[in-house]
Every structure is written in C-alpha cells, then in structure tokens.
C-alpha cells in the first residue's frame with residue numbers, strides 16, 4: 398500500500414522526469430495534481446445525472462468529445478491510471494526485498510490481483526488466469542482442448558475475429574470443423590437462440606463457443622441456458638465475455654459455463670493488456686497450455702499455469718485491481734442500471750429517427766450497446782464526419798450499421814449532442 402504523501406511525491410518525481418523527456422506538459426501536470434474526488438454516493442439518490450457528471454471528471458476524455466465507442470476500448474479513469482504508475486514506481490527501482498523477486502514478472506501467483514477479480518466475477522482464484530485479453534484467452538481454449546479431425550465447434554455468425562479465428566486456425570491445421578448458427582437481427586428472445594443451437598448440435602459437437610455479448614449487435618446471449626444445454630449433452634461451453642466484465646453483473650459459478658474469457662479494458666475501464674481466462678475447476682485438467690514455460694505440467698497450480706507466459710506487464714494488473722475497486726465503490730448495480738438507461742434512451746431516439754433496430758426488444762438480451770441499421774447512410778462516411786466535424790466517436794460495420802456504446806461516464810447531454818449531430822448529418826444528406 399502506498400501512502401498518499403509518498404504517492405503524490407512519487408508522481409511529482411515522474412512528472413519532473415516527464416518534463417525532462419519532453420513529454421507533453423499537460424500530462425506532467427496531470428500527474429502532479431490530485432485526482433478529483435469521487436462523487437459522494439448520496440448524490441446518486443438525489444440527482445443521478447449530477448452523480449455521473451461528477452464521475453465523468455475522473456476520465457481524461459476531453460469534455461468537448463463524445464465517446465460512443467467504449468465497446469472497442471474503454472478509457473481508464475484516474476484511479477486506474479494512478480495505480481498503473483504506482484505499479485511502475487513500486488517495481489522499477491529494482492529494490493524488491495527478496496532477491497528472487499526480481500521483476501521477471503511472469504512467474505507469480507499474482508494472488509493479490511486474482512483475489513479481487515475472482516470475487517468480482519464470482520469464481521475462485523484457482524480458476525482464474527490473468528492473461529492479456531480475450532483474444533489470448535480464446536486462443537488458449539481453441540488450442541488447448543483435445544479434439545480429433547471432424548470434431549465440431551458450434552458458434553454464432555456474430556463472433557469477433559479474436560474469438561472465431563483461433564478455431565479457424567485449428568480447423569485449417571488439424572481438421573476440426575467450425576459450424577455456425579445465424580442469429581436473427583434483432584434476436585427476439587432467448588428461446589430463439591436456444592433452439593438454433595439445439596438444432597445445430599450433432600454427435601460430433603464437442604464445444605459450444607459463443608459471445609456472451611456479441612461484437613456485431615451487442616446482443617446479450619442467454620449464456621446460462623446455453624451452458625446448461627451444452628452440459629446436458631456432454632459438450633463443453635466456452636464463452637467469450639470480452640464485453641461483460643464491468644458492463645453487467647457477472648457470476649461465473651452461477652452462469653455455469655466451463656470456460657470464460659474477457660477483456661476488462663473495455664467496460665471495466667481497466668488498462669489495455671489486462672484480460673482473464675476462467676476455467677471451471679473440473680475442466681482445468683482438460684486444457685493444455687499454449688504458451689509454455691516452467692509450470693505447465695504442474696496440475697496443482699490449477700489455472701495459474703495458464704498465466705505463466707514469461708515476463709509480463711504487472712503494473713497493468715495494478716490498474717486492473719484499481720478498476721475492480723472503483724467498480725465496487727460505485728456498485729455494479731448502479732453501473733449496470735446506468736448502462737441500460739443510456740442505451741435504451743439512445744436506441745429509442747434513433748428508432749424515432751427512422752433507424753432499424755438490431756438491438757433485442759427483450760430487455761434481458763441487451764445492456765450497454767445499441768445497434769441500429771441506418772441504410773442508406775454509409776458507416777465509414779458518417780463515422781468520419783462525426784469525428785472530424787463534431788468530435789463524436791461512433792463505430793459500426795458495413796454498410797450501414799451504427800453500434801453505439803453507452804458507458805456510465807457518458808452524459809445525457811453527450812447523447813443529445815450526438816443525436817443533434819445525427820439529425821444535422823441526415824438533413825445535409827437529404828439536401829445534397
């Protein structure tokens with residue numbers, strides 16, 4: 398634990414060094430100043446928009462920018478950034494008391510980081526490996542399970558490349574078969590998804606792999622029911638939860654899947670390069686290591702053996718731990734509620750403006766991502782226009798899908814600014 402005084406003076410030191418190195422003075426000043434205080438929790442009860450407006454001050458995103466692309470990467474707030482610097486400040490002096498605790502940093506149990514995360518996501522420490530992101534964790538799963546040529550993995554047509562491609566590689570190299578179900582846009586209800594999966598399962602299906610929240614439309618798939626379906630048929634379930642940690646409450650034991658991956662740099666606002674792989678205790682011994690160093694053949698390490706990847710970026714884990722702490726301080730219930738409110742608001746407004754909703758009408762199947770189809774508007778054109786003329790970041794997919802991410806730090810006035818810009822763009826198009 399770093400004391401506040403030492404912590405601040407250490408920042409001043411870093412800031413001085415930053416100046417000497419010619420780093421932007423604004424950043425140096427930022428390191429010297431005290432972070433704005435977190436808003437009083439009581440404010441939430443009296444005026445929740447004021448509460449989130451205060452919370453917004455923790456983020457470096459300039460006030461004149463509207464960031465609607467948290468689904469790609471989040472923005473780490475001050476407590477997280479400071480924790481990362483604390484991590485460097487603590488370790489870079491090379492003064493560890495134990496001479497064997499030299500910061501080679503790839504061989505630790507990292508329990509001080511795994512424990513709070515395990516509690517946050519509802520599993521045990523031994524079932525968690527701290528890896529760099531969901532892509533890495535998904536690759537571990539696709540490469541690590543025993544499968545014979547002809548064995549099938551069943552997934553959706555809305556998987557991210559970082560989820561699907563590891564399986565495609567295995568298919569090309571070793572002859573497993575990738576099969577896909579096509580999700581309707583929008584997904585009407587959970588039963589529709591369950592039926593699609595159930596009907597596509599064959600005697601060769603070995604793994605159900607699906608995103609808990611898809612990158613394409615942001616639909617929240619019924620992960621608990623799909624995991625139960627897989628279990629009932631002796632099939633393994635592997636869930637890509639890149640978007641889930643920090644967006645919605647998550648309890649992996651309740652979910653009941655066999656494996657789960659995530660990228661907390663998105664909705665938990667953790668540092669980039671801090672992801673996790675969860676493997677249910679009963680399944681750990683069935684998963685081979687992909688990246689290998691000492692410890693890979695020591696079953697008693699449990700999931701820790703998957704995080705032994707050689708020298709690693711431990712200060713990112715300091716930041717991840719701070720991100721968990723911040724989410725706990727705010728409360729996941731409040732965060733999830735805010736996420737839902739803002740996404741519902743932006744969706745309703747877009748539909749009123751003639752957009753076709755690709756977001757599920759079932760509230761249980763949506764959270765903080767609203768997807769709409771706005772044909773004939775071209776996404777690349779509007780994305781550039783929004784950024785270059787309005788300082789508004791949106792993202793989507795060809796030809797005409799807009800995916801709007803609504804993190805808790807997004808304010809209602811930011812959404813209104815985006816909506817006004819959208820109206821202006823449409824009007825300009827109509828006049829042209």
Ligand SMILES: Cc1ncc(COP(=O)(O)O)c(C=O)c1O
Nearest residue numbers: 530531532557559608612639660
């Ligand atoms: C569902 C899903 N899986 C995996 C990824 C890849 O995430 P990362 O680049 O952090 O590994 C993403 C990124 O958007 C995603 O949406």
